[in-house]
Amino acid sequence: MQELQRRREQARRAADEQGWAALLVTPGPDLRHLTGYDAMPLERLTCLVLPADGTPTLVVPRLERPAAEACAPGVALVDHPDGADPYRLLAGLVPAAGRIGVVDAMPAAHLLPLQDRLPGVRWERAAPVLGRLRAVKSPAEVDALAEAGAAIDEVHRQMHRWLRPGRTEAEVAADIATAIRDAGHARADFVIVAGGPNAASPHHSSGPRELQVGDPVVVDIGGTMPSGYCSDCTRTYVLGPAAPPDFADYYAVLQAAQRASVAAVAPGVPAEAVDAAAREPITAAGYGEAFLHRTGHGIGLDTHEEPYIVAGNAEILREGMAFSVEPGIYLAGRHGARIEDIVVCTGDGVRRLNTTDTGLVHL
Known part of the structure; x- marks a missing residue:
């Protein structure tokens, strides 16, 4: 757990240096690197919200919550049931304006609804930042x-x-x-x-x-x-x-x-x-x-x-x-x-x- 906390703090500092209000990480190696959670990439939204200042939060489908609890220590969990709007939920966890880093692995099917709900946000690639940390x-x-x-x-x-x-x-x-x-x-x-x-x-x-x-x-x-x-x-x-x-x-x-x-x-x-x-x-x-x-x-x-x-x-x-x-x-x-x-x-x-x-x- 300490190693994962160290990685998240390292990523948080790097995001802050970039001037990002938050870093969003969907399933893939970056999420596993930061949480230990090898989440399945689904049409349902799973996303780590790593704010520049505040508690890391993992948004997961409700049916995936048991797997996330077992594999992602040290982060707050927020789940969403089928039929709910996970993008409105996630939008409430980040500032409505400013710059946010997002991993390359986030599908357009998730990013575009977020853009609709957060029109004041400027989205930037997080890969160059996280890539240097993981290297x-x-x-x-x-x-x-x-x-x-x-x-x-x-x-x-x-x-x-x-x-x-x-x-x-x-x-x-x-x-x-x-x-x-x-x-x-x-x-x-x-x-x-x-x-x-x-x-x-x-x-x-x-x-x-x-x-x-x-x-x-x-x-x-x-x-x-x-x-x-x-x-x-x-x-x-x-x-x-x-x-x-x-x-x-x-x-x-x-x-x-x-x-x-x-x-x-x-x-x-x-x-x-x-x-x-x-x-x-x-x-x-x-x-x-x-x-x-x-x-x-x-x-x-x-x-x-x-x-x-x-x-x-x-x-x-x-x-x-x-x-x-x-x-x-x-x-x-x-x-x-x-x-x-x-x-x-x-x-x-x-x-x-x-x-x-x-x-x-x-x-």
């Missing part, structure tokens, strides 16, 4: 991410059970999704199995193509743990003893780039410098145009959150920031490779939360 993880959050990392590592260690010539990507993906849950996740969030030419598509959807001897196979997998914290890890495999011509050479470049990028992580380093550490050796080897995406993204209660490890982001890394380091090389129509670890910026450098070998694995 720095507490020790307990790092422990939760480490648990998620260990669970997804266990799935990668079993990849020999499923990756075989003659099986389709979709068949392998279904087995991996089951294994993600068996390894301790509450759910599997995504499974990318991309073999042969499909490995050149970073967000390929696992499909009917049968895996073949000699295929490079990119396997990008992740899930959500019962704690709410996410895993995300990518490894590249080759089916059989021989890789395609030039694949091993550019994989070695990729592995060196990923190591250099991880090594660049430290407090005080700009996020864009970590991206550059991965991009420079890949470009120098002639594959710069084949590195199609940013080097990384933050992770926590969302798989993708701040900070983003990308050119142009001068944000300074701080102790407790957790994010992926995942450079890739993709040769359209041929094959591709990606290596991804989740890392945490520590007081004196970096900690990898995924510990399986990043070398090329032949199955």
Whole structure:
């Protein structure tokens, strides 16, 4: 409870600094971060009202009150029955004029009725403010991410059970999704199995193509743990003893780039410098145009959150920031490779939360 109170006070101070009269948070990771309540997103309104000065209040549908009472300690609860006007109720909890921050997750179906009832309010996005707060993880959050990392590592260690010539990507993906849950996740969030030419598509959807001897196979997998914290890890495999011509050479470049990028992580380093550490050796080897995406993204209660490890982001890394380091090389129509670890910026450098070998694995 103390940790949740600390987060709400931190958010309240940040809202006050923005000049907001209140902060409104509907179901999603922000609400779970501030209250511990993993509320279902419904057509019925659930919303945390965090005023600049006053008691935090959670507005919930009456039928959801027992779940909210069990999961959201330290906030006042106000419920509304079916047939009542929850927007008039919520409007009575905030000033009728001024500026109010609202999370991106609030649907238009809820925001528009509030705008009708509060015409004097100026609505502003809260995501930039809450994103900065959530980007720095507490020790307990790092422990939760480490648990998620260990669970997804266990799935990668079993990849020999499923990756075989003659099986389709979709068949392998279904087995991996089951294994993600068996390894301790509450759910599997995504499974990318991309073999042969499909490995050149970073967000390929696992499909009917049968895996073949000699295929490079990119396997990008992740899930959500019962704690709410996410895993995300990518490894590249080759089916059989021989890789395609030039694949091993550019994989070695990729592995060196990923190591250099991880090594660049430290407090005080700009996020864009970590991206550059991965991009420079890949470009120098002639594959710069084949590195199609940013080097990384933050992770926590969302798989993708701040900070983003990308050119142009001068944000300074701080102790407790957790994010992926995942450079890739993709040769359209041929094959591709990606290596991804989740890392945490520590007081004196970096900690990898995924510990399986990043070398090329032949199955």
